[in-house]
Amino acid sequence: SLSLSLSLSLSLSLSVILSFFSPFWNWVLGDPLFLEPFWVQHAASSAIVVAGWHRMSYRYQDNSFVSKELEKHIQKLHALVGNANTTGKFIAFGAGSTQLLNGLIYALSPNDSPSRRIVASIPFYPLYKLQTDLFNSVNFKWQGDTSLWKNRSDSSMDFIEFVTSPNNPDGKLKNAVLESPSVDTIFDHAYYWPHYSAITALANEDIMIFTLSKITGHAGSRFGWVLIKDEGVYERLLRFMNLNSMGVSRDTQLRALKLLKVIMGGGGGGGKEFFSFGHKTTMKRWERLNRIVSASKRFSLQKLSPQYCTYFQNVTAPSPAYAWVKCEREEEKDCFAVLKASGIIGRAGSVFSAEDRYVRLSLIKSEDNFDFLLQRMDALVSQEHEEE
Numbered sequence: 001s002l003s004l005s006l007s008l009s010l011s012l013s014l015s016v017i018l019s020f021f022s023p024f025w026n027w028v029l030g031d032p033l034f035l036e037p038f039w040v041q042h043a044a045s046s047a048i049v050v051a052g053w054h055r056m057s058y059r060y061q062d063n064s065f066v067s068k069e070l071e072k073h074i075q076k077l078h079a080l081v082g083n084a085n086t087t088g089k090f091i092a093f094g095a096g097s098t099q100l101l102n103g104l105i106y107a108l109s110p111n112d113s114p115s116r117r118i119v120a121s122i123p124f125y126p127l128y129k130l131q132t133d134l135f136n137s138v139n140f141k142w143q144g145d146t147s148l149w150k151n152r153s154d155s156s157m158d159f160i161e162f163v164t165s166p167n168n169p170d171g172k173l174k175n176a177v178l179e180s181p182s183v184d185t186i187f188d189h190a191y192y193w194p195h196y197s198a199i200t201a202l203a204n205e206d207i208m209i210f211t212l213s214k215i216t217g218h219a220g221s222r223f224g225w226v227l228i229k230d231e232g233v234y235e236r237l238l239r240f241m242n243l244n245s246m247g248v249s250r251d252t253q254l255r256a257l258k259l260l261k262v263i264m265g266g267g268g269g270g271g272k273e274f275f276s277f278g279h280k281t282t283m284k285r286w287e288r289l290n291r292i293v294s295a296s297k298r299f300s301l302q303k304l305s306p307q308y309c310t311y312f313q314n315v316t317a318p319s320p321a322y323a324w325v326k327c328e329r330e331e332e333k334d335c336f337a338v339l340k341a342s343g344i345i346g347r348a349g350s351v352f353s354a355e356d357r358y359v360r361l362s363l364i365k366s367e368d369n370f371d372f373l374l375q376r377m378d379a380l381v382s383q384e385h386e387e388e
Ligand code: PMP
Pocket: 027, 030, 095, 096, 097, 098, 099, 125, 164, 168, 188, 190, 210, 211, 212, 213, 219, 222, 223, 224
């Protein structure tokens, strides 16, 4: 009976732990493995070898935690792609952009000012809220959807607005909703690369976040960066980084440098090969899924239009990272369950603070995974026509 109660309490605590982590599984699975074939083809040129004695110190020779060589390559990359203006901006690194999201909130919320209100527009990437709640600070609080605050006259409200552009989950290019001198805006441009969106303009906002995870696909290396205009905000973010993790792994910085060199055409070609591969893959996936879903009355996808891309110097077809599926039948309020019953596992709309009539499907996983998704979606839509 002792072993029974032991195993019972073990399985109970395991289920508590799992249920605690379950919201996390819901957003953690956006791995861009669709880029793996590119890296298989460039296995040798993208490899790094690090001898045991190499890079042992906490710091670089200039006493900082930041590789100046990597910083230079990031500036070159933005200039090449034309997606963000780095002139006059400071660059800070983080363990993925995840670490920077909260670091920036800290940097924008000084101790001696009123508590700042953190907001984003539904549907939004869940981490903004989850992290803000986790840190539970007196200096900042989660305050929900921007639309709740848009037309309020109390403009003294001291907001920090997250703007994800292109947006996760629906791939749309977004602008800030709240505009007043007392609002700081954090632009999360994780997906503002030619594989996921047309580059429509050179972004020049005061705070712009990017991540290696979505450009090269190396999510596991945990490397992100932010371009910051204001020196005071930059200094406070550095303080956060120094106290929180003493900078970013030097091994990771070395790997990021190598990968960026390769995608910028280390072997010639000015980087077009990488972005053409990325864009072609995502565009074709979107087109194939669209063809299937457009024959359905039961499901619909977000509407995206072709746009002129300054990088490809062409009008390009939509190529979002995710499909934002809607269940159109009145009675099918739980779209996640509807798709799951047919073997399609997405992320429920409520994960993004939207209705559960929506589900996000990832289109950036491996080719096999995507083929299964298409087969199952095709079967579902065919079944709908048989019912008619
Ligand atoms: N922002 C957005 C909009 C994302 O979708 C993600 C990852 N799914 C991140 C930030 C975090 O990515 P990472 O920490 O890997 O840089």
